[in-house]
Amino acid sequence: MAERRRDFCIECRKETEYILQKKDIVKKIKDKNYTFTITIAVCMECGEEMSIPGLIDKNIREIDEQYRAAEGLVSIDDIEKFMKIYKLGKAPLSLAIGFGEITIPRYLEGQVPSKEYSDIIKTALSSPKYMKKKLVENREKLTDAAYRKAFAAAESIERLFSVSDKMLRVIAYIFEKLEEITPLMLQKLLYFIQGVYSALYGRPIFEEDCRAWVHGPVYPEVYELFRDFKYNPIEDARFALLNGTKDALTDNEKRVIELVVNTFGMYGGKVLEKITHNEEPWIEARKGYGDSIPSNEILSKERIMQYYTITNQKYGIGTEQGLQRYIHDMLDKAA
């Protein structure tokens, strides 16, 4: 149930309880009708709409966002991400993409960009290559330091594309579902996702091979992407680029990611590492290597699929309950 809220109702002439509801309204902007969903407060005693502090501002923001979405225009949020990703202030960013110095600052204050300018921002936001071109074109308008920082950022974003598209989208979806995740934990979840998906659907979800490193299976390309975060939670502005691209995953893929995030994802990286250390594919790949001896042996996708197919027959890992049973058994083994 929603939390109970109270405020003054002018109809009832006293303080009453109210509930928040969604309401569709039609508004005409530049001769075109748009339907927007806004939030209203309704008095629980008389049923009239109440005016609550903050609600009008919230609705102005919601209408603005919905209008931009309907017109395919870049949002203020996106522009803020853009600044963060390229480590540029609003005026330098404006100059970097060939706009006047005050254009981006105005957009941040709420002015709606034209379709043409909006498209330039969207392209720059989704293509580091295009951004590099813009930076080179406008180099003399920027300080040397700003240019170098932004250019380095573009190159670091390009590195994202060294992993497969599928892998990126899986990672982006995990980031969306999990509040906090370290590189170690991410590596383990990717491995479990590969295992569960291939057991349920008879083929791997992504093409990358993982390696039997000391701390369990690791996808080296993904390791490279996040190595700077070490043991800390990943906070990667680059991934803002992938927001909204999760739709490129199939329903089955999303289902498996959710299954793994809702089960394995409840444990820390070290616990997950223990589980992988007790699984046959990892034990076999590590044969002949001492506990702390580095190895680059591949845990083949076929072996992972085979192991998880048998695990599926035993536990039914197509459900969260089945996966929980498997996890508990593996943790008992490790204890």
Ligand SMILES: [Zn+2]
């Ligand atoms: Zn009332």
